[in-house]
Amino acid sequence: MPEGHVIHRLARGLRSTLGDAPIRASSPQGRFEASAALLDGERVTRTEAWGKYLFVSTTGGQILHVHLGLIGKFRSKDVPAPEPTPTVRLRLENDGGCWDLTGPTRCELLTPRERRAIIERLGPDPLRRSPRTEVLFERLSRTSIPIGATLLDQSIIAGLGNIYRAEVLFLCGIDPRRPSNRLSHEEVEEIWEQSVRLLRIGVTTGSIITTDPAEIGRTRGRMRPDDHLYVYHRDHCRRCGTELRTIDLAGRAITYCPVHQPT
DNA sequence: TACATATGATCAT
């Protein structure tokens, strides 16, 4: 489930379980064997997430870069760890924990320069402090590409994926087809604030939850998955029941509510 | 069994 919140959780999880002890690194699948050998015996010094990009630095100066893509997973296993499945590209483990990476779109060792190049081409990450709405507004104001498409562009805002883009636009009441440069300053601010809020909930809970429990009136106890979202992958609006519309933007399907997101 | 699908990005045309 890789949108930005997952990567930030991974950064924390890897750091806290692997701690400062030397790690064993291996590539049961074989495609990362030579690089894994360079990580083997090192200690993790830093883990960081920038949008959906994960970096793990080690004492020996290695920088591991992982991007999960659409189907990648970095799973935590209890130690002592079970035999890895044949698809595990990379296993990192020590007495504190074990992590199995499968299906990544990127798994590579980078130089500091290469790492910097990746980070520099990313837009502001709502889960980080630094740049804020001004940067986002400036970038959106330069293009007439629909806002539903630009929110997926990691060089404009880093960390949102196909679920968050649909839910953020719903909560902001913005039609995804609207040209990016026709958003008001206030609307861009709200997009940023909602992104920050929702991604933080994602980091805390591990799930993408955008609905307000008070509104949904969840039947006491835990929410059902069907209660988590307003529009993504739904047929009818979770708020008003209206039949939703689905269009293609930036090569992916986005669903919106014609009532709450008027043209 | 086989196929469709998925919370992504890149590269070729």
Next chain:
DNA sequence: TGATCCTATGTAA
């Protein structure tokens, strides 16, 4: 815009 990469899961045949 389309093809491609990578894996796991659910549904259809």
